[in-house]
Amino acid sequence: MPAIQRSEFALALNQVASERGLDVSVVLETVNAAILAAYRKDHPDIVVEEYSAELDPNSGEAKIFHNKEDVTPPGFGRIAAQTAKQIILQKIREREKEAILTDYKVRIGTVVNGMVLRFAGPNVIIDVGKAEGVMPPHEQIQNEKYNLNQRLSVYLKEIKPGPRGDEIIVSRTDNGLLEGLFKREVPEVAQGSVEIKSIVREPGNRSKVAVYSNQSGIDPVGSCVGQKGVRIQAIIQEFNGLEKIDIIQWQDEPSLYVAQALSPAKHVTAQINEADKVARVAVPQDELSLAIGKEGQNVRLASKLTGYRIEIAGQEEPVEEVVEEKAEEQVEKEANLAAVTQEIHEAVNEPSVVKEAPEDIEHKGEQVTPAEENKATE
Numbered sequence: 001m002p003a004i005q006r007s008e009f010a011l012a013l014n015q016v017a018s019e020r021g022l023d024v025s026v027v028l029e030t031v032n033a034a035i036l037a038a039y040r041k042d043h044p045d046i047v048v049e050e051y052s053a054e055l056d057p058n059s060g061e062a063k064i065f066h067n068k069e070d071v072t073p074p075g076f077g078r079i080a081a082q083t084a085k086q087i088i089l090q091k092i093r094e095r096e097k098e099a100i101l102t103d104y105k106v107r108i109g110t111v112v113n114g115m116v117l118r119f120a121g122p123n124v125i126i127d128v129g130k131a132e133g134v135m136p137p138h139e140q141i142q143n144e145k146y147n148l149n150q151r152l153s154v155y156l157k158e159i160k161p162g163p164r165g166d167e168i169i170v171s172r173t174d175n176g177l178l179e180g181l182f183k184r185e186v187p188e189v190a191q192g193s194v195e196i197k198s199i200v201r202e203p204g205n206r207s208k209v210a211v212y213s214n215q216s217g218i219d220p221v222g223s224c225v226g227q228k229g230v231r232i233q234a235i236i237q238e239f240n241g242l243e244k245i246d247i248i249q250w251q252d253e254p255s256l257y258v259a260q261a262l263s264p265a266k267h268v269t270a271q272i273n274e275a276d277k278v279a280r281v282a283v284p285q286d287e288l289s290l291a292i293g294k295e296g297q298n299v300r301l302a303s304k305l306t307g308y309r310i311e312i313a314g315q316e317e318p319v320e321e322v323v324e325e326k327a328e329e330q331v332e333k334e335a336n337l338a339a340v341t342q343e344i345h346e347a348v349n350e351p352s353v354v355k356e357a358p359e360d361i362e363h364k365g366e367q368v369t370p371a372e373e374n375k376a377t378e
Contacts, residue, residue, distance in 0.1 A: 010057075010059075010060055013027065013028075013057065013088065024057065026091075027087070027088060027091055028055055030087055030091060031055050031083070031088070032052075032053045032054060032055055034083045034086070034087045035053040035055065035064075035079075035080050036051060036052065036064070038079050038080070039064050039073075042073075046066075050066055050067055051064060051065065051066050051071075052065045053065075055080070060084075062076070062080035062084070064076065097165070100131050101166055101168070103130070104128075104131055104159065104168055107156055108157070108159065109155075109156065110180060111153050111155055111156075111176070111180030111181060112128050112153070112156060114126040114128045115149060115150065115152075116147060116148055116149060117132060122136070122137045123135060123136055123137070124140060126152075126154055128170065131168055132168070133154060133156070133167075133168045133169070133170035134162065134167045135154065135169075135171065135172065139157065139171035139172060139174070140172055141173055141203045141204040141242070141243075143204040143205075144172065144204060144239075144242065152238075153177065153180075153181065154171065154177070155171045155172070155176045155180060156168065157169045172203065173201070173203040175199040175201055178201060178209065178235070179196055179199060181235045181238055182196060182235065185231045185235055186223055186231055188218065188220075188224075189223075189224070194211055194212070194213045194223050194224065195213065195220075196209060196210070197210040197211065197212050197250040198210040200304040200305045201243075204242045204243055205242070205297065206243065206244045206245075206246070206297055206298070206301060207243055207246065208245075208246045208248055208301045208305045209224070209245060209246070209247050209248065210248045210249075210250040210257075210261070210305055211224055211248070211249070212250035221247050221248075221249050224247045232245060232247065246263050246264070248260050248261055248305065254272045254306070254308065255269075255270040255271065256270075258272070258279040258302065258308055261301075261306050262281065262283070262299065262312075264290050265288075265290040265291035265298070266284075267284050268281060268282070268283050268287070268291065269282045272308065277307065277308050277309060278308060278309045278310075278311060279306070279308040279309070279310045279311070280311045281312045281313070282314075283314055283315065284314070285314040288312075288314040291312055292312060299312055
């Protein structure tokens with residue numbers, strides 16, 4: 001049987017092996033299996049186990065054997081050559097996909113910019129550069145609407161088997177997306193001088209992020225907010241303004257941490273039962289709705305953030321107001337006392353109190369001096 005385009009085949013095989021890093025023996029084994037499959041299409045009644053195919057890596061000649069007997073049909077060389085070409089191209093694609101997946105395995109846990117490529121049933125397919133990411137329904141923010149060619153940031157969550165091989169799963173609901181956005185927008189977080197201690201989210205509605213810094217002179221909350229709120233606003237815009245973000249000062253003292261976590265409510269006091277992991281919280285009556293939040297969302301997120309079950313109750317007025325009222329009462333009392341003292345002083349020094357001259361006043365027959373007169377009057 002004539003050689004199958006020996007020079008072209010041999011050069012192509014060796015070039016693929018060197019450029020793509022493919023093992024020649026693996027390619028040849030795959031090509032042999034494909035050649036045998038091609039032979040079986042024309043001979044469907046054969047017992048596959050009794051047949052084998054061999055491809056000479058030097059000459060490119062293909063042969064079919066039945067129990068080691070050459071049964072290669074005439075003209076089969078052209079079919080073998082086409083099959084070999086297809087297999088080599090397929091191997092190239094598989095190798096490239098493996099290389100891309102290997103590259104993305106290293107990047108799992110990071111945030112990348114993507115673009116909505118198409119929709120595959122309930123899944124959204126995202127172009128993430130050299131590969132496509134799959135965003136299943138549970139990784140989508142429910143109140144977000146996605147459109148073709150829409151640009152958005154996604155979190156590279158994992159690589160797992162799918163119907164067509166391994167798939168890159170991307171997410172918009174994972175906490176890692178929010179953490180990655182903080183690292184992108186806040187240099188102090190990226191450098192490690194501000195640490196994100198905890199994140200809780202109800203995606204598309206509200207998030208709470210606890211931040212901390214052990215470096216003097218660094219305000220962790222202020223760093224994340226940015227001048228005039230520019231940093232936090234950039235992050236909120238990544239969620240199309242749908243998700244509100246509370247930045248909390250992480251505290252080592254649980255009672256202070258719980259009070260901070262209930263932001264935007266103020267004047268909050270908490271008593272901690274460490275054994276039961278319960279925080280009993282008192283909030284001014286006018287701050288109660290803020291502390292609880294719409295449908296209990298704020299207190300629910302604060303509980304998840306701190307790890308304590310929060311029992312919250314309103315109080316008539318904040319402690320600060322009581323202190324201020326007492327201070328005002330004291331000031332008023334002091335003012336009244338001063339007024340009374342002034343009246344007494346004016347009464348004592350009133351000119352009508354002494355109407356007679358000192359020489360006209362007698363006391364037991366003796367003349368009374370002015371000093372003695374005053375003393376007597378007093």
